Amino acid sequence: xRLGLGIVGVAWATVVLADAGLIxxxxxxxxxxxIATGAGFVAGALAYVIWFGDAGTxxxxxxxxxxxxxxxxxxxxxxVELDALASVRxxxxxxxxxxxxxxxxxRDRHGLRLTIGRNTRAEDSIRRxxxxxxAQPFGASVKVSRHARSRLGLEPRSSVPRFVHLxxxxxxxxxxxxxxxxxxxxxxxxxxxxxxxxxxxxx
Numbered sequence: 001x002r003l004g005l006g007i008v009g010v011a012w013a014t015v016v017l018a019d020a021g022l023i024x025x026x027x028x029x030x031x032x033x034x035i036a037t038g039a040g041f042v043a044g045a046l047a048y049v050i051w052f053g054d055a056g057t058x059x060x061x062x063x064x065x066x067x068x069x070x071x072x073x074x075x076x077x078x079x080v081e082l083d084a085l086a087s088v089r090x091x092x093x094x095x096x097x098x099x100x101x102x103x104x105x106x107r108d109r110h111g112l113r114l115t116i117g118r119n120t121r122a123e124d125s126i127r128r129x130x131x132x133x134x135a136q137p138f139g140a141s142v143k144v145s146r147h148a149r150s151r152l153g154l155e156p157r158s159s160v161p162r163f164v165h166l167x168x169x170x171x172x173x174x175x176x177x178x179x180x181x182x183x184x185x186x187x188x189x190x191x192x193x194x195x196x197x198x199x200x201x202x203x
Contacts, residue, residue, distance in 0.1 A: 001113070004050045004075035012043035016184050020191035033188040040184025041177055046074070048176040052105055053078050053114040058122040067129065069106070069122060071114060080108040082129040090148035091115070092162070093169025100166055104148060127152045 019036040022028040028035075055071030055078065062068065067082040089105040104126065105115045116122055130152065133142040146158035147165060158165075 001050060001053070001075060001078070005047055008043050008046045008050065012039055012180075012184070015039035016188050017191070020188045023188070023192035023194065030192065030194045033185055033192065033194075036188035037181050037185040040181035043184075044177045044180030047180070048173075049074050051113065053112075054103075055114055055116055058114075058116045058119050060121055060125045067125065069114065069116075069125060071116060073114070078112060078114050080106050080112050080114045081110065082108075082125055083132075084109040085126075085129055085133065085142045087143040088126060088130065088148045088152075089145050090151050090165075091169055091172075092147070092165040093173055094166045101169065102151070104151065123152060127154065130154060 016036040016039060019028070019033065019039075023030060023032060050073070053071075053073045055073050058069055058071040060067070060069055060082075068079050069082055070077055070079040072078075085106060086109045087107045091101065091103045091105055093101045095101050103115050103117055104123070105113065106126070107113045130142050130144055131154070144152075144154070146156055147160070149155065150157040
């Protein structure tokens, strides 16, 4: 995960610096800060996916008495230990074509993160892991949001209406994409010695 984020960060910074340098040396026009802006947009999307470990089909297994949940992510196969879960969060957002994104975001005590979609076997394993942890002495339980408990069929459940979660999720995704793009644009303008207004208006 850290390697993937590092590669994205270096590539992002390289494009921004190159864009600003080419503008400052008049190889590119002052309005060409869109290159850096696009790099920020792409870097934000990749960093978002890598950080949360957006995964394909998850697989539940047991190794040396440990219950594991593995899935392939953008940076390779990632495995979280169900018996060492630290937190379970649920992310929901309005999707395209009237659909909806509904994911569980897991983090274990080793710092590994994994995000899974709908999968009955994986959810059953997560539910059992949470129930086992809840039954342990104070301090051993997993931090599970009410929203996640609603999906896992556990109490207490979230009382927040579903559309609120979906609406909030959209803004979270937009922020993850637009803030890095805006940051890249601002930095490129600063390094190129131009202003945001000039770059936007083309004057």
